Amino acid sequence: TRRCVVAVDGPSGSGKSTVSRRLATALDARYLDTGAMYRAVTWAVLRSGVDPQDAEAVTKVAGETDLKIGVDPEAPSVTADGIAIDRDIRGPEVTAAVSAVSAVPAVREQLVALQREIIEAAGRIVVEGRDIGSVVAPDADLKVYLTASAEARAHRRSAENATDISATAADLARRDRLDSTRTADPLRQAPDAVELDTTALGVAEVVARLQELLAGRRPGQ
Ligand code: C5P
Helix, strand or coil: CCCEEEEEECCCCCCHHHHHHHHHHHHCCEEEEHHHHHHHHHHHHHHCCCCCCCHHHHHHHHHHCCEEEECCCCCCEEEECCEECCCHHHCHHHHHHHHHHHCCHHHHHHHHHHHHHHHHHHCEEEEEECCHHHHHCCCCCEEEEEECCHHHHHHHHHHHHCCCHHHHHHHHHHHHHHHHHCCCCCCCCCCCCEEEECCCCCHHHHHHHHHHHHHHHCCCC
């Protein structure tokens, strides 16, 4: 099987995870959720009682945590120091603190290095995040930037998490602001990324569109 790296970036709730997992399955590729890695470090920071705003202490925790991430699109998994934290990293405490932790340059350096190792080892992989096309895998075969209206994004997230829609909308807006205004590798559309507005599209339609793009870019595959 041929090497193929697909970078999927975009703001929170734009449909990255569902689309990336389905695309990975369709391509018989691996799937890497880089957001889960930032969430896992945040989980470790909160567990150790460190202030998420304390960049030095956060960096130390990141360096001392043994992070393992499973790349099966049907069953992605995350462990920190051997503890399965797949559910905990989606909770409100981690979600509230993750943007502060992911803004620390030394944390990003460490996780980006790990992400590149995972991509290299996998060969065929769909990678989702905020800086995949711009920083982590600038030579990806296909770069996609998914967007959706603020309403659609809040609606999807609150349906997923069974949370109140206005609180969800406020949380998404807050994280997007923090993620796009930080100095280190902010959320940014790579110049060569294809932008796709998913507001009015179903998951299957988005996946089909990405497969078309991939076929167009890699003749003979
Ligand atoms: O994708 P998800 O919403 O799980 O990401 C959680 C947080 O992790 C984002 O809000 C962002 O702060 C951070 N993140 C990042 N770079 C990535 C992926 C996620 O900074 N590549």
